[in-house]
Amino acid sequence: MIENIDDFIPTILYVEDEEGIRVELTRFFKRYTDKLYIATNGEEGLDMYKKYKPDIIISDINMPLMTGIEMAKIIKKIDPKQHIIFTTAYNDSSYMLEAIELDIDGYVLKPVDYDKLEYKLNSILDHFKQKLELQQYQQKLEERVKEEVDKNKEQEFILFEQSTLAQMGEMINMIAHQWRQPLGVISTIASSLSLKHSLGRLECSSVDQSCHTIVETTQAMSQTINDFMNFNKKDSNKQVFLHKTIENVREIIGAEFESIGIELDVNIDKELSVYHNATHIKHTLLNILINARDALIENSIDNMLINMYVIEDENLLTLVIKDNAGGIPKEIIDRVFESYFTTKKEGKGTGIGLYMSKKMITSIPDSYIDVDIEEGCTLFKLKFKKSA
């Protein structure tokens, strides 16, 4: 692609059998280009056209072996847009009708009027320059679009990383929560064994019983780690059972929600399934439930309740997550899916959770996420196409 349009130099093919005219016009064309090819009849002209694909052809009409018209007919079949100018004598006028039908760029009578020829050449060159200008403009536009798309992708990636980090933070808190109780059990058993030993009252049966409890407790702790590992496993799109997916989320948040006093009421048929990505649904549910938890605590609700149920119609399954935390205020409900929109204190929320949730849910056709408020409750609705 030429950087500067004024640097454009056309390739010209000049076809003329009369030597005198040929020498004279060659000198003239050299003012326009150093990429000039000369042929002395139509046949030679056609060969050179095929070889050099010139931008402009200037040709005599009446020539031996093949006339200019015959040559132009073949060339126009190959490339109907080829620029051709004929130089003609008065007695060639019988050919002119044919030439017009070929849709050529014009003709110049012999003896050649240089001003007229220059005018015709310049108008063809202007056409080339306009075409080039358009191409350059288009290329710049494409580059701009690509730059913006790349920037967007990078931004998305950063958002995704931030969102994952924020959720990891929450999950680590929850592991800590789930481990607190079994750690307490192990610590109590160890203290009691040590005390009995120092008092000389340690019996074999009690050592056995204590070891058994410690093994069981550590196995449960290890299961917690497995649950967390599985939770973050990358998954592909496939049949996802909603009840099982929700149970996976409950394994993570259950202990903490219970300790705060949040009741999680799940009323979903075990057989219900959708075609989606299980990890994406789990992360979305985790974010919605953590948002509900935060709102329930913030608004000091007495009987904290989260209901999860499914509404079925012919094609769609709608999974509803309903909390009684007071409802998202009307003034902000339209903004909750925007990136970086948060009402939480600094360090508490980044405002990416629902933005990423929407991305994840809607990444599969016919899947949606909506939010509604109803009598002091927020209802998040995940809509999926029923799996076949």
Ligand SMILES: Nc1ncnc2c1ncn2[C@@H]1O[C@H](COP(=O)(O)OP(=O)(O)OP(=O)(O)O)[C@@H](O)[C@H]1O
């Ligand atoms: N159940 C809800 N009740 C009340 N407000 C809610 C509820 N769910 C979401 N919101 C509002 O929507 C905002 C955006 O939620 P979102 O999950 O996108 O971000 P966040 O929770 O603030 O931060 P992050 O999830 O990135 O840690 C919240 O800050 C809160 O104001």
Ligand SMILES: [Mg+2]
């Ligand atoms: Mg959130």
